[in-house]
Amino acid sequence: MVEAILSIFGRARFVGPQKPPKRWDKPGYQPQKLLSRDFILLFFMAMCSNSYIAVYYCFEQWMEGLRIDATWRGILLSSLFAMILVFRPVTSMFMLRFGKLWPMLLSLIAATSVMTLYPFVSASGAIPMILCLRLIQGVALAIYSACTVGVLVECIPPGQSARGFALFSLTMLLPYSIIPALSEVLLPLVGGEARLFAWTAILGIPSLIMVLLLEKRLRKPEITPAEAIGLTREKLLFSITHSGLAFVYLACLSFSSTTVLAIFFMKGLCGLTGAHPAHFFTAYSVTIILVRVFGSHRMDTLPRHKYTIICSLVLAACMAGFAYGSSAYFIPIACVYGLGLGFLYPLLAAAVYDRSTPETRSINSNVMMATFDASGMLAPVLGGFVIAEGFGYRGVFVTAAFTVGLCGLCMAIDKVRLVKKPREGK
Numbered sequence: 001m002v003e004a005i006l007s008i009f010g011r012a013r014f015v016g017p018q019k020p021p022k023r024w025d026k027p028g029y030q031p032q033k034l035l036s037r038d039f040i041l042l043f044f045m046a047m048c049s050n051s052y053i054a055v056y057y058c059f060e061q062w063m064e065g066l067r068i069d070a071t072w073r074g075i076l077l078s079s080l081f082a083m084i085l086v087f088r089p090v091t092s093m094f095m096l097r098f099g100k101l102w103p104m105l106l107s108l109i110a111a112t113s114v115m116t117l118y119p120f121v122s123a124s125g126a127i128p129m130i131l132c133l134r135l136i137q138g139v140a141l142a143i144y145s146a147c148t149v150g151v152l153v154e155c156i157p158p159g160q161s162a163r164g165f166a167l168f169s170l171t172m173l174l175p176y177s178i179i180p181a182l183s184e185v186l187l188p189l190v191g192g193e194a195r196l197f198a199w200t201a202i203l204g205i206p207s208l209i210m211v212l213l214l215e216k217r218l219r220k221p222e223i224t225p226a227e228a229i230g231l232t233r234e235k236l237l238f239s240i241t242h243s244g245l246a247f248v249y250l251a252c253l254s255f256s257s258t259t260v261l262a263i264f265f266m267k268g269l270c271g272l273t274g275a276h277p278a279h280f281f282t283a284y285s286v287t288i289i290l291v292r293v294f295g296s297h298r299m300d301t302l303p304r305h306k307y308t309i310i311c312s313l314v315l316a317a318c319m320a321g322f323a324y325g326s327s328a329y330f331i332p333i334a335c336v337y338g339l340g341l342g343f344l345y346p347l348l349a350a351a352v353y354d355r356s357t358p359e360t361r362s363i364n365s366n367v368m369m370a371t372f373d374a375s376g377m378l379a380p381v382l383g384g385f386v387i388a389e390g391f392g393y394r395g396v397f398v399t400a401a402f403t404v405g406l407c408g409l410c411m412a413i414d415k416v417r418l419v420k421k422p423r424e425g426k
Contacts, residue, residue: 034164038217039155045210046148046171048203052111052141054175055183055200057281060380061267062193066126074384076130077264081376083138084145088370091146100147101218104211107143110136112204118194142373149369151217153353153362159300161353166292166299166346173292176263177285181278245364247414248351249371251308251407255344256375257382258315258404261396262322262337265383269322269393275330283331287338292346299343304351305415307343312408314340319401323394344407379403 056077063073091103114137121129156164183196190196211218267277292299318337325333349368356364386395 034155034157034160034167036155038151038214039164039168041210041214042148042151042155043168043171045207045214046168047174048207048210049108049111049144050172051175051179051200051203052115052137053172054179055197057176057180057263057277058183058187058193058196058267060264061271063126063130064268065193066121066123068126070384070387072127072384074381074387076127076134077380077384078377079131079134080138080141081373081380083135084142085370085373085377087139087142088146088366088373091143100150101211101215103143104147104218105208107140107147108204108207108211110140111144112201112207114140115201115204116198118197121194145369146366147218149365150362151214153365154217156353161300161350163300163346165349165353166295166342169345169349170289170292173285173288176281177289180281184276184278244417245352245355245367247410247417248348248355249367251410251414252348252352252368252371253375254403254406254410255312255315255348256372257379258319258400258407259341260375260379261383261400261403262319264380265393265396266322268387269397272393273327273330275327279331280334283334284338284341287335288342291339291342295342299346300350302343302347304347304354305411308347308351308411309408311340311344311347312404312411315344315404316401316408319397319404323397323401 060073060077063076068076114133117133121133152164152168179200186199187193187196190199266280269275270277270280315337318333318340321329321333322337349365352364352368353361382399383396386399387393389395391398
């Protein structure tokens with residue numbers, strides 16, 4: 001086990017940004033389009049289902065209204081992501097050998113059904129019932145998201161990785177730009193957060209329709225039965241541990257922890273500062289959307305390490321600004337936060353994509369997604385602990401500044417390693 005862990009950090013292979021195959025330069029050759037039918041269907045399907053996550057921006061405040069203490073609020077927030085973290089690798093192994101259609105359909109139905117049960121949560125038995133609902137939904141979303149990532153990497157053409165991930169990331173951003181602002185208006189009309197969660201289940205209908213439209217691609221396994229015979233747990237472990245991406249994965253974990261803390265604890269901070277939480281979600285989401293729509297075609301030309309380090313420093317300053325800055329600067333800081341976030345995620349995702357072989361691309365992309373799941377599990381517990389220790393919501397955002405600073409540090413270390421390795425080989 002120790003040798004495997006050391007091999008993650010010690011064996012890096014320098015692979016620059018992926019270039020299009022030479023045959024693209026031949027006359028009459030038509031490169032594959034990024035915005036294919038399947039990519040567009042997958043985009044809108046994921047956008048609808050991701051609204052289930054976006055509506056939880058008020059989940060921590062709802063639990064506080066049920067008089068659940070801060071430590072338990074953090075645990076309940078993280079429980080969903082813990083299940084995603086545990087079950088995504090299992091799902092990834094399964095979908096390599098079999099199609100994704102039935103797992104995707106059943107998981108979407110389960111996740112949708114859970115949303116309708118929140119109005120039945122009572123204050124007396126809130127903790128066990130919420131925990132049960134979050135665990136079930138976590139398993140469902142693990143299956144669903146692993147299948148989605150598997151289809152996504154098949155849809156992205158060579159040479160367009162950063163642009164592909166940048167555009168697909170809008171499937172999470174668009175819900176966050178709309179759902180919180182709309183929810184703040186709907187909350188008094190529907191009768192509280194629990195009923196709001198239930199009404200969100202309606203978005204499962206268009207998601208199911210799009211799954212059915214993707215039937216042919218979802219039925220197709222990623223590997224043939226003959227390849228499955230040679231696919232062992234040891235080979236998959238070797239693929240992951242010898243990727244040389246450990247510090248990139250740590251950067252993903254640190255960066256994503258910051259975004260999770262901001263999402264789940266912003267409404268609580270706004271209760272102290274007097275700012276409006278909907279303004280934060282709308283301002284940063286719209287900024288990211290503009291960056292990725294109008295700047296996505298240039299992201300594949302940007303140096304991965306340089307810009308991820310710069311963005312990490314910018315985001316750290318934004319977290320400190322949210323905690324102690326004047327409310328008059330709240331929206332400008334949110335826009336700057338969105339600007340940094342708009343570049344950071346696609347560059348990290350593209351670094352994983354470009355430094356993977358075609359055979360390991362799906363596996364490594366799911367490992368990257370697992371780091372996001374881990375942050376969803378760890379960050380809420382960390383935030384709840386900070387509040388329970390008396391540091392309050394401002395302490396949570398200071399913690400978020402440190403975590404995104406670690407992201408920049410990890411990428412700086414990774415850059416040094418990549419520069420050093422080719423020199424050692426000469």
